[in-house]
Amino acid sequence: MKPRKVAVVGIGGIFPSCSSIDEFSSKMFADKSLIREWPEAILHGKKMRSTVSGYTSLEECGLEEVPSSLLVNYPEIFKDKYNRIPIGNLSTADLGSIWAMLGTQDAIKMSGWTDKEVRSEHTGVVIGSGAGGNEVSRKSWHNFFELDKKTRYLGSHNVDRVMVYRDAANVSCLIQSKGVCECIGSACATGLGNIGYAYRLIAFGLQDRIIAGGIEGTSMESFIGFDAMQVLSRGFEPEKSSRPFDIDRNGFVCSFGAGIVALEAYEIAKARGANILAVIDNYFNNSDGSGDMFAPSIEGQQRLWNGLLGNNRDRLFPDVVKVHGTSTPLGDAIELFSVVNYLGDNGYHISAPKSQFGHMLGAAGAVEFVLAVLMLKEQKMSPCLNSDRLNEQPETFQREADWPGTKEPVAAFRHLLPRQTVAKEINRIVCLNYGFGSTNSAVVLSRDI
């Protein structure tokens, strides 16, 4: 069957150092960095290699932790200072799930969906996260294993606050949707993977509306794991720490947040007069097949581009390529050469949003998709911040005999990598995200014109 067109009719989320999506938009297109020193990491002194993050404090998102009287340092519940989420829903949610619910409320409000439409069997929820509910788990297991507390002191809300699909489950219970409720996990491609899966469910007629996205709730465990791998940025001022493509980049900035979108079958959205923010033209995902858990592959990424655009390369040629661009030495260079290999070296610009807010792991693809929608709305593209100096020499791997890409160094593509926001006509954007396990995801979205 011919796939249905899918419209984006609402966006929302939790963005570091921002109290609203409007503030997020204005900061992104004003070339601001949302990265700060993270007090929670600093607390651990020399045990930590990196201490910078794009994060949102409880205070900043209007939440308050209520400690359990039965357990040590265990959050019995998070209270919402602004009464946005009913207490019954808060009781089953960890921090990331609350963010998912807040983002959903904003996205649904923007979509104009009625309660009847939301509570339909044709409305689903597809939201995932990179990690489990680490913060709740750590404190639970510490009380049980180390402090010898009885299981019942955990109460009834340990499982629902740590289970893999807790974000989707909490959102579905909040909005009382009756369709699909699932999560997709694909490491740092999770955010885009969930949106892509939701797109397919609508495109192939299984659902009419879906709340989709990716979440990464604040978690020292996630940060520590990557810090242990020595892959986090260090040695720069916070706002300079994330620097995709720059010759001095030395790792990514581990960040936290949430991105949520409301998707709807295009014809249904059009018929009800919805404000269509963007149209998804296609989604494609694959694996490198290299057998390598971590290393990126230009071969896998070329197949990704071919799968995404195929015979429609010219018709769907993007004005902006929103890259994964993590600020890691190998990944950025291969990704750049892969884009150039497929698109050539003119007619588009590259946007690297992690340069401004770091890498939100399971939320990254969704938050960056939200930003792409904002780019279409504002007709501005966010920059490759801090890409100050580019390598003028070929990368080591470019000198290998079987390297299939360009022999030109990163610096040859300066014109594709703006250091400031660019105002220009933007009708189409390709978003790219990759994850451990050699998984690759890509979406192409357009302005509804």
Next chain:
Amino acid sequence: MTREEAKDKIVEILKTVHTINPEMLKNITEKTDFITDLGAPSTELVNIVAKAEEKFSIEFEDDDIDDIGSTMGDTIDLVLKYVNKKQPAL
């Protein structure tokens, strides 16, 4: 400990259960059902029981927790069974 004293302490516990509206705790009787009258999710019962153990410095047997009902009277019965067991013979 009298039933009234136990009830007052259990009401104090209920005030810390966030899914129960404190306004509903004004006219509690022994027949008040935590689930049907106060609107608490059934999953809160274990939370109330655990908080009762802490409040009264007692530890229930699992069999007794399995059999507990959801009214204030049921909870008072369980608490007094253990509190009275604790009191030394004169």
